[in-house]
Amino acid sequence: MLKMIEYCKILRTICRLVRILRFTNNRKNVLEVLTEADKPLTIQQIKEKIRENMDISTIYRALDFLERNHFIESASFGKSMRFFFCQNKFNHFLYCEKCSSIHVFKDCAADLLEESVLKNHDFIINSHIFYFTGLCEKCKGEK
Numbered sequence: 001m002l003k004m005i006e007y008c009k010i011l012r013t014i015c016r017l018v019r020i021l022r023f024t025n026n027r028k029n030v031l032e033v034l035t036e037a038d039k040p041l042t043i044q045q046i047k048e049k050i051r052e053n054m055d056i057s058t059i060y061r062a063l064d065f066l067e068r069n070h071f072i073e074s075a076s077f078g079k080s081m082r083f084f085f086c087q088n089k090f091n092h093f094l095y096c097e098k099c100s101s102i103h104v105f106k107d108c109a110a111d112l113l114e115e116s117v118l119k120n121h122d123f124i125i126n127s128h129i130f131y132f133t134g135l136c137e138k139c140k141g142e143k
Contacts, residue, residue, distance in 0.1 A: 024062075026054060026058050026059075026061075026062050027062045027065055027066060029051070029052060029054065030050070030059060030062040030063060030066065031062075031066055031071055031072070031086075033046050033049045033050055034046070034066075034072055034084055034085060034086050035086055035089075036049075037049075037085070037086075038104075039085075039090065039102055039103070039104050040075065040083035040084060040085035040090055040093070040102055040104075041083060041084055042082065042083060042084075043056065043059055043060065043082070043084070046059055046063075046084065067084075071086070071087060072084055072085060072086055072087055073085060073086075073087050073127070073129070075093070075129050075131070077093075077095040077097075077102075077131065077133055081100055083102055087127065090104050091108070091110075091128055091129055091130060092104065092105050092106065092107065092108060092129075092130045092131065093105070093129075093130075093131035093132070094131065094132050094134070094136070095131055095132070095133045095134075096133075096134070096135055096136035096139055097133050097135065098135055098136070098139040098142075099136060099138065099139050101136050101138075103136065108130070109130075110128050114128070
């Protein structure tokens with residue numbers, strides 16, 4: 001039988017975990033914006049789409065929680081700008097190095113590569129991100 005002190009310690013730990021994993025309205029709002037998005041979004045783009053007045057630090061905390069708990073993923077393309085997206089929604093990108101625009105494409109050559117990795121390596125693949133960097137149609141036409 002557990003002693004009262006041990007029981008209290010366990011109970012405090014459970015309560016702390018419940019608070020940590022609480023799905024707040026702010027987290028829900030950020031996830032909703034990313035779920036409805038037709039492409040990965042930057043933090044600034046997320047802030048513009050949120051219906052409520054939410055400061056940028058709250059958005060950062062929500063994104064951190066969502067990413068740590070595998071609701072979303074992020075990618076950065078050589079600059080400090082990160083793009084956030086729902087897990088398994090977008091995995092293939094074209095990133096413009098000049099204007100930082102991002103375009104999603106559906107073609108996936110990684111399926112063949114995935115088969116090879118599974119066959120030749122002792123590795124379980126949970127997801128993948130595949131992208132090309134270069135110049136978008138608008139920027140390649142500018143001189």
